Amino acid sequence: MSAEITIGLNAAIFAVTGEEPRILTLEEGGRPALPFGPLDPRGDHTLELGLRGWVREQAELELGYVEQLYTFGDRDRQADTDGGGRALSVAYLALLREDKSPARGAEWRDAYSFLPWEDWRSGRPGLIDRVLIPRLASWAREEEGPSGLRTERVEIAFGSGGAKWDEERVLDRYELLYEGGLIAEARTERVKKASRSGRTQPGLPMALDHRRILATALGRLRGKLKYRPLVFELVPPSFTLLQLQRVVEALAGIPLHKQNFRRLVENGGLVEGTGKLEMQTGGRPAELFAFRREVLHERPTPGVGLPGLPPRS
Amino acid sequence: MSAEITIGLNAAIFAVTGEEPRILTLEEGGRPALPFGPLDPRGDHTLELGLRGWVREQAELELGYVEQLYTFGDRDRQADTDGGGRALSVAYLALLREDKSPARGAEWRDAYSFLPWEDWRSGRPGLIDRVLIPRLASWAREEEGPSGLRTERVEIAFGSGGAKWDEERVLDRYELLYEGGLIAEARTERVKKASRSGRTQPGLPMALDHRRILATALGRLRGKLKYRPLVFELVPPSFTLLQLQRVVEALAGIPLHKQNFRRLVENGGLVEGTGKLEMQTGGRPAELFAFRREVLHERPTPGVGLPGLPPRS
DNA sequence: CCTATTTATTCTCGTATTGAGCATAAGAAG
């Protein structure tokens, strides 16, 4: 009766440096992997503590903000478990201030190198209409059961055909690309055929299911930015408003209106001026601001907001 | 090395009938329990399918909307595992249209009977200021390490001391009450002492950690109502706007302004009139409306909204 | 038939927030 079950603990650890979102990776069988390790059923008091332990061990980093993301347990998409064993992955989202340098073996990589279609900071990436949509469209055509179901999913996920781009639907997009055979990690006939015919699979692949975890994490992070003051976990204790904005933009993957962003965080009571100035701006000096913790008292959902949302929600 | 690990699948299944939110329960060791069963590591292809199987078996109900909630794995708060085994619970939130009657053994119960402080539809429940706050305050006083930390948590969670009530913080409140010894399921000295001295623990207890799962589920549901059209999983295909509003109010636990609610869902494109009328209203007949699926195309976050939120987000 | 009651539905109004952009300030570079 008892097949062996193992619990893997995975962390998608984000930092933002140089205006780019980074994700901490290890090298695992030739592909980048998220830091992970098995739960010690006797030792680890909580899942989160187990995770922190693994990250400490593998990257010599002490995690700050940590939040549980999702538990992956599909039998068909798990690691090649040797026997009949079953592996579950409990995935976490973690944030680290700046990019502290990790131990050798671990390194920070540009998060968008794995999900290049998610970066809209310089407009809609050409990749989407040039590669993704055409190939997804042909995938949608071929097995159309209930008319247009796949087509509708593609439109909603990628903001084509009249739908609007929703930066939070990172996982929807990844899953669609996975099903459509555009993700190298899916070892389906479709992917093999495509690569034989010389087509590239967009974005760098990761080990196992880790890119899916990354997509889940990025989607959650983007969503949560809007209603919890998470950005402040990623910036130094004092920062200029432009720095703050760049961090939000890096994660959200879209450009923001500078003056309005300032108005939002200042009037929203999220930050307070420190009186000090940052002189290395390349222009007029900028005031340094700090997070106002009291805001947690005052407003139920103190996020930084993103444009394009139908307000009130 | 290998201690046995078991994965429990739990479901918090909501329905709304007669303007009351209901939760599906079984009876387990004298206390109400959420439907649950162990994952079959060989049989179940996915966690969700395993869960659906258990609910089918135990309650003879076919789940509609299902979403993964959280994975609980604290060693100290798990079931009394006989040996050194470790149990994880993967909890799900599920919604069921109306209340289909379950098999014997399962029954629908008022969700607020377990979390009575969460129902603000007729104003702030007296229980909060009469019982919860005083007892939490004394708990906060007694072990105040960093000054006011506990006090601050209580204020934010319960909307006392200047903070506003945030209906989403269901889990925060539950955890606070748990730590403060007001939750019967916590088998701490504090709880025992309180019950010896005749104090009641507010709300009906559930088996194991199930009330915590319920709190997690309700919090998530309240949050998600605002930006995804979840309510429509809980109402019949056609409904009057007041019916819809009552369902939202039941779950959110707060009263809504009728005219504004109507404006929100109508102008928001969430519903469309069917032309048919409901005559049994007790007053003027009401038009029957239906969910407009197209809205998924048009707006990224088509929720029903709740008042009091700092807009944008 | 007339009236009170109940619920539905339509509008209005004052206020706050949003999205967009113009204008000014204060540094550095030449």
Next chain:
DNA sequence: CTTCTTATGCTCAATACGAGAATAAATAGG
């Protein structure tokens, strides 16, 4: 001292929100 760059302040129209008045269409009772 002109130009470039970034910071910061301010305006303006469009929209959304919160609250509530006003009107419509049923039912129940006399």
